[in-house]
Amino acid sequence: xxxxxxxxxxxxxxxxxxxxxxxxxxxxxxxxxxxxxxxxxxxxxxxxxxxxxxxxxxxxxxxxxxxxxxxxxxxxxxxxxxxxxxxxxxxxxxxxxxxxxxxxxxxxxxxxxxxxxxxxxxxxxxxxxxxxxxxxxxxxxxxxxxxxxxxxxxxxxxxxxxxxxxxxx
Numbered sequence: 001x002x003x004x005x006x007x008x009x010x011x012x013x014x015x016x017x018x019x020x021x022x023x024x025x026x027x028x029x030x031x032x033x034x035x036x037x038x039x040x041x042x043x044x045x046x047x048x049x050x051x052x053x054x055x056x057x058x059x060x061x062x063x064x065x066x067x068x069x070x071x072x073x074x075x076x077x078x079x080x081x082x083x084x085x086x087x088x089x090x091x092x093x094x095x096x097x098x099x100x101x102x103x104x105x106x107x108x109x110x111x112x113x114x115x116x117x118x119x120x121x122x123x124x125x126x127x128x129x130x131x132x133x134x135x136x137x138x139x140x141x142x143x144x145x146x147x148x149x150x151x152x153x154x155x156x157x158x159x160x161x162x163x164x165x166x167x168x169x
Contacts, residue, residue, distance in 0.1 A: 001042075002045060002084070004045045004048070004085060005042050007085050008041040008063065009037060011063075011067045013037070015066070016066070047059045048088045048092060049088060056092040060085075060088070060092060061096060064096060075098070078105065078108035079108070080108075081108040091144055092140075093140065095139070098136055099129070099135065100132065103121075103134065109139050109143070110142065110143065121134065
């Protein structure tokens with residue numbers, strides 16, 4: 001099973017199924033739900049990796065809204081972007097809750113330092129957003145270029161350590 005599928009299953013277990021199991025006092029129905037979640041997680045991962053952009057974005061949005069509910073826009077910590085789910089969301093949707101992101105968040109999405117993002121902006125490799133930071137779509141586009149035209153590929157870059165290639169000025 002892929003790292004992305006495992007992360008989805010683990011998140012849904014922790015956020016939904018474990019509390020339901022406690023509430024229902026270990027009812028067998030929860031085990032049936034665990035099996036269903038495992039099957040569906042494979043399908044969701046496949047859509048996010050290989051589906052069209054709309055389907056991938058909608059699937060990611062549904063998962064994020066389910067496992068990270070809240071009254072405010074989704075704004076994960078920097079380390080989340082290094083997870084399999086964070087990586088596929090970055091490539092397929094960019095930051096789902098922001099038109100622009102800080103240099104630190106852009107760096108986390110790209111797998112480079114904040115200073116690395118600053119250098120890319122300074123050299124014109126990433127645009128600066130008029131309100132500050134970097135456009136989320138520009139970060140997404142840079143990631144897509146890195147993994148190739150098949151936005152998520154057949155694993156193309158997902159789950160692997162990411163490094164910013166050296167660029168000559």
